[in-house]
Amino acid sequence: MIDVSDRLSALAPSEQTLVGYLFWLSRPRFWFYLAGPVVVGVAYGASSTAEYFTPLTVALFAYFLVPANVFLYGINDLFDADIDEVNPKKSDEGREVQYRGSRSVTVIVVCSALAAVVFVPALPTVGVAALAGFLLLGTTYSAPPVRFKTTPLLDSISNGLYIMPGLVAYAALAGELPPTLVIVGGWLWTMGMHTFSAIPDIEPDRAAGIQTTATVLGRDRTLAYCAGCWLAAAGAMGVVHPFFAAVLAIYPLFVVGIVLASVDIDRAYWWFPVLNTVAGALLTMAAVWRLTYA
Numbered sequence: 072m073i074d075v076s077d078r079l080s081a082l083a084p085s086e087q088t089l090v091g092y093l094f095w096l097s098r099p100r101f102w103f104y105l106a107g108p109v110v111v112g113v114a115y116g117a118s119s120t121a122e123y124f125t126p127l128t129v130a131l132f133a134y135f136l137v138p139a140n141v142f143l144y145g146i147n148d149l150f151d152a153d154i155d156e157v158n159p160k161k162s163d164e165g166r167e168v169q170y171r172g173s174r175s176v177t178v179i180v181v182c183s184a185l186a187a188v189v190f191v192p193a194l195p196t197v198g199v200a201a202l203a204g205f206l207l208l209g210t211t212y213s214a215p216p217v218r219f220k221t222t223p224l225l226d227s228i229s230n231g232l233y234i235m236p237g238l239v240a241y242a243a244l245a246g247e248l249p250p251t252l253v254i255v256g257g258w259l260w261t262m263g264m265h266t267f268s269a270i271p272d273i274e275p276d277r278a279a280g281i282q283t284t285a286t287v288l289g290r291d292r293t294l295a296y297c298a299g300c301w302l303a304a305a306g307a308m309g310v311v312h313p314f315f316a317a318v319l320a321i322y323p324l325f326v327v328g329i330v331l332a333s334v335d336i337d338r339a340y341w342w343f344p345v346l347n348t349v350a351g352a353l354l355t356m357a358a359v360w361r362l363t364y365a
Contacts, residue, residue, distance in 0.1 A: 093179060096148060097140040100344050105143070106136040107351040108237030108257075114358035116244035127193050127243055134190070135236040138183040139205075143232075145180030147213040147220075184209075190239070198242035205235035223287045227300075230265035231258040253315075256308035260319060263300030264343070266293055270336045290336065298326040318353050321346065
């Protein structure tokens, strides 16, 4: 049987070309980690279904689908080049490409970040602040001297950057940020997501002398930490509406299922794009239902 990864590899451009290399550098399997929150933010920020598809909302989706991922993962790979040499995910048989330094790639990564400036005139102040927060956290997570990814706990907290696209999209339509507990819940959700994704990197990071939340806690305690983040996220969101808690409860249950079934974390890590898509679709459909039938 050919899985989704095999199909993607067969259809995608070769990584030997510049376009193909940038395609794989941008982690196409994870594109919706940034673009998905835009969809959810638009769905809840809109006051009518007519606002779902406007030049601004479509442009935001397009930016966070590809250019923002080129920026985010490009700067990550630039400063992780040495570490990635011992990372199995970046090996010849891995699912991600190793960074190949070149001036053209660096320029494209920088331009992908700067492209966000075009949205500034169309956004309210809080939307501009969220956009700036995304760019700031996306840079300082990987780049020295801050390099949050090498500081336990701060590596997890700084990944709140993944909800920023949703805040930008929501603010673009509503003119304000969503309720504080929604932001808190979303931030906790990203903390769990990031730390779970760091579990497969525990041994490579330790070999490279890198400390992360996952390397400090170890596999089992990291799983408990992730489950705790997701339970707290469900609790915070549940105060806003029980439906949100029900959707986010999928994640701690997922951890329990992994543990009980003794599933290899390296394997479960690649299931998250599907899990996140399902959760995002449920949240989005609920918003559409609210506007259409409420």
